Every structure is written in structure tokens, then in C-alpha cells.
Amino acid sequence: MYTLNWGHLSLAEFLQHYWQKKPVLIKAGFKQFVDPLSADEVAGLALEEEIESRIVSNNNNNWQLHSGPFTDYANFGEQNWTLLVQAVDHWHQEAAKLLQPFRFIPNWRIDDLMVSFSTPGGGVGPHLDQYDVFIIQGEGKRHWRVGMPDPSLEQHCPHPRLLQVSPFTDCINVITEPGDILYIPPGCPHDGISIENSLNYSVGFRAPSQKDLINGFADHLLDQNLSGNRFSDQNRQPAESIGAITAADLQQVQQLVSDMANNKELLPHWFGEMISQAKHELDINQPDPHYTVEEIAEYITEGSVLTRVGGLRCCYYQADASSDILLFINGDKVSIPATELATVKLLTDQEILSVTDNLIFSQSDERLQLLTQMINLGYWYFTE
Incomplete structure (x- = not known):
């Protein structure tokens, strides 16, 4: 397990x-840091069709981006390129443990763990991200420059699928060593260039844009066939110009949209389902045949341990202490009685359900049925 060493800071001061x-x-955010996987293992993940990977190379300012899977790296030479593999936490249990120290932020905000292997001179160029990221230095060293947000910076594309930013003034200029952690907020320009063969681990956070939220909300309304109220103008006065859209018209349209978005019954259902969906494929294997409730009860009695599949997104919403709990897992929604908050927290807050945790599920038929459903969906699996 990785323990985050804040040094002269506390978590409260950082936030x-x-x-x-x-x-x-x-x-030295992680003291005596040991890489959870090797460069060869990163390359092995990039062999897989279902895992998103890419290589960014730069030779004499000729930037290129190649999409995986990759079976051979000989053409890229020994310097000036970076292999990036997304959602490694979905596929590599040891690497996924790197996310745990950063779970002082709610589950729904944490995105995934990206791992990159860089040769000397490798990097993706100076750029901006619109989300928070912690970059952990693994083996090797990397030269990082980071600046503050600057509206005068201009973005450009040296390659059609590669967005970079114009030169910036740095406020951090360091060489990171194994265990160092660099935190970069949204909108801060940054550029990392590998000094030697190196590994980096990026813990990214979801930051949905207004466009993403509006599109997702509209899709939910369509899926649920919810049309809401219609425009009404029963107090309409004679129009001075029949071609005009008036401020009063727009105000009423805005109110219609606002009323739908402010629907406190609808909003948590939509948001929980949307935000719990994985952006990248999960390594889910449903048991075949499915377990019966009786079989799960027997495994629990025998002292089995359950592990949550890597990258599975779990969160819940409860309006108040007496309200039913909405449990969201990978876009699925389950309504749970208000009295079962402790049970829900086991599923959302813990990646491993111990022998003691599982005994709690066996104390209630409803809990046992819920756990059996989650196991049969492939969301949890027996590890002991």
C-alpha cells in the first residue's frame, strides 16, 4: 500500500x-517508491486491442502521434518518444493501488490512472489540461516546467491530434525523481521532458464541462421519454413586431430549462448513472454459470474475500437520513433502504471486502441478494 507523505504540508493545507x-x-511524496509495474509490462498492456494507448514522438520538432495497439517499437528509436497507456487501473491490480492515497476526493471525481514510458527526450510537448492531475515519478528522472493559468497563451496543433500551447513562464522548474509527486490544477501549462528512460503515473480527475452535462442530461431525458412542461404564453400581449424574439420570451425559455435542471427528483438519478459509467473498457468477466444466493452464502461462511474489479465506479446519493439510498455502479442504479447506509458504504468505499465485511452481507437476505447480483455482473470477484 502507498502512503502519501505531504512533507511540510497537511492535507487540509493542500486543499x-x-x-x-x-x-x-x-x-518524496511516496518515500522509497517502488514501481508497481515495469516498462515491459506497460508495453505489454499496449499490445491489447481493448486498452487505449498511443505514442507521441518528436524528431527535430516533427511531432507525430500513433495509436495502439503496438507490437514493435524498433521504428521509434531510442529517444524522443513516449508511450502512454490509459486506464491502467482497470487492468493491473498493483498499479491501481496508486489511486488509493488520492481518495480524499470523492470517487465520482477520480478518473483513471494513466501510465507513460518515456525515452530520453520523450514528452508530449507543452500543453494544458482542463482537469486536476497528480503526476508521480517512477523510475528515471524527468524535467518538468509548470506555469500558472495565462489567458494570453495560444494553443496550436503541431499534429492534427496533438494540442500544444505557446511558450509560457514557469513557476515550477524541477527534475523529478522516483517518488516525487507533481500536482497540476486545471489550466496550468506544463511540459515534461524525460532525462532518461522513465515511468510516470498520472492520476486524473473528471471535470465534466457544461456541454458534457447538458448533452448527458438531454440524453437521459430522451432515454426516459421525459418531455417535461411545454412553453406557455397565456398572458401574451399583441406583438409589436411578429419577427421579434423578446426578452420575456427568452426569460420563459430559460425558466423552462432551469426548472427541468432543478428537478431534485430527476437530477440525482441522471447524474449518478452518468458519472458512474466507466470511460474506458473494464476487465469484467461474469461467472458462468451465475452463482446462486446459497452458493455465495456458503463461500462467505468459508471465509472468502471479494475484490472489486479495477476501475469500477461506485457512488451513492441519499437526500436525507430517512430517504432511500440510490446506489450507482457502472451506470446501473439500485434503490437501497435508508437503514442500509453502512452496507452501501462497504460497496462504494472499499475495493476489498474482507471476511468480516462479507459476514455483514450474510446477516440479511436482501444484502446477500444484492451482493450476489453484483458478483454475477462481474463487478466483484472472489480472491480467496
């Missing part, structure tokens, strides 16, 4: 002074 405000280097 108050740095989170979404300014970048910071957490020197």
Missing part, C-alpha cells in the same frame, strides 16, 4: 492553498 489554485511539487 486550502493548492487544490484547483496553484501547482506544487510534493518532494
Whole structure:
């Protein structure tokens, strides 16, 4: 297990002074850091069709981007390229443990773990991200420059699928070593160039845009066949110009849209389903045949341990202490009685259900049925 060493900071101080405000280097954030996987294993993941990977190379300012899977790296040479593999936490259990120290932010905000292998001179160029990221230095060293948000910066595309930013003034200029952690808020320009063969681990956070939210909400309304109220103008006065859209018209349209978005019954259902869906494929294997409730009860009695599949997104919403709980897992929604909050927290807050945890499920037929359903969906699996 990885333990985050804040050094001269505390978690409270970090959240108050740095989170979404300014970048910071957490020197030796992971003391005596040991890489959870090797460069060869990263290359092995990039062989798989279902895993998103890409290589960014730069030779004499000729930027290229290649999409995986990759079976051979000989053509890229020994320097000036980076292999990036997305959602490694979905496929590599040891690497997924790197996310745990950052779970002081709610589950729904954490996105995935991206791992990159870089040769000397490798990087993706100076760029901006619109989300928070912690970059952990693994083996090797990397030269990082990070700046503060600057509206005068211009973005450009040296390659059709590669967005970079114009030169910026840095506030951090460091060489990161194994275990160092660099936190970069949204909108901060940054550029990392590998000094030697190196591994980096990026813990990214979801930051849905207004467009994403509106599109997702509209899709939910369509899926649920919810049309809501219609435009009404029963107090309409004679139009001065029949071609005009008036401010009063727009105000009423805005109110219609706002009323739908402010629907406190609808909003949590939509948001929970949307935000719990995985952006990348999960390594799900449903048991065949499915387990019966009686079989799960027997496994629990025998002292079995359950592990949640890597990258599975679990969260819940409860309006108040007496309201039913909406449990969201990978876009699925289950309504749970208000009295079962402790049970829900086991499923959402813990990646491993111990022998003791599982005994709690066996104390109730409803809990046991819920656990059996989750196992048969492939969301949890027996590890002991």
C-alpha cells in the first residue's frame, strides 16, 4: 500500500492553498517508491486491442502521434518518444493501488490512472489540461516546467491530434525523481521532458464541462421519454413586431430549462448513472454459470474475500437520513433502504471486502441478494 507523505504540508493545507489554485511539487511524496509495474509490462498492456494507448514522438520538432495497439517499437528509436497507456487501473491490480492515497476526493471525481514510458527526450510537448492531475515519478528522472493559468497563451496543433500551447513562464522548474509527486490544477501549462528512460503515473480527475452535462442530461431525458412542461404564453400581449424574439420570451425559455435542471427528483438519478459509467473498457468477466444466493452464502461462511474489479465506479446519493439510498455502479442504479447506509458504504468505499465485511452481507437476505447480483455482473470477484 502507498502512503502519501505531504512533507511540510497537511492535507487540509493542500486543499486550502493548492487544490484547483496553484501547482506544487510534493518532494518524496511516496518515500522509497517502488514501481508497481515495469516498462515491459506497460508495453505489454499496449499490445491489447481493448486498452487505449498511443505514442507521441518528436524528431527535430516533427511531432507525430500513433495509436495502439503496438507490437514493435524498433521504428521509434531510442529517444524522443513516449508511450502512454490509459486506464491502467482497470487492468493491473498493483498499479491501481496508486489511486488509493488520492481518495480524499470523492470517487465520482477520480478518473483513471494513466501510465507513460518515456525515452530520453520523450514528452508530449507543452500543453494544458482542463482537469486536476497528480503526476508521480517512477523510475528515471524527468524535467518538468509548470506555469500558472495565462489567458494570453495560444494553443496550436503541431499534429492534427496533438494540442500544444505557446511558450509560457514557469513557476515550477524541477527534475523529478522516483517518488516525487507533481500536482497540476486545471489550466496550468506544463511540459515534461524525460532525462532518461522513465515511468510516470498520472492520476486524473473528471471535470465534466457544461456541454458534457447538458448533452448527458438531454440524453437521459430522451432515454426516459421525459418531455417535461411545454412553453406557455397565456398572458401574451399583441406583438409589436411578429419577427421579434423578446426578452420575456427568452426569460420563459430559460425558466423552462432551469426548472427541468432543478428537478431534485430527476437530477440525482441522471447524474449518478452518468458519472458512474466507466470511460474506458473494464476487465469484467461474469461467472458462468451465475452463482446462486446459497452458493455465495456458503463461500462467505468459508471465509472468502471479494475484490472489486479495477476501475469500477461506485457512488451513492441519499437526500436525507430517512430517504432511500440510490446506489450507482457502472451506470446501473439500485434503490437501497435508508437503514442500509453502512452496507452501501462497504460497496462504494472499499475495493476489498474482507471476511468480516462479507459476514455483514450474510446477516440479511436482501444484502446477500444484492451482493450476489453484483458478483454475477462481474463487478466483484472472489480472491480467496
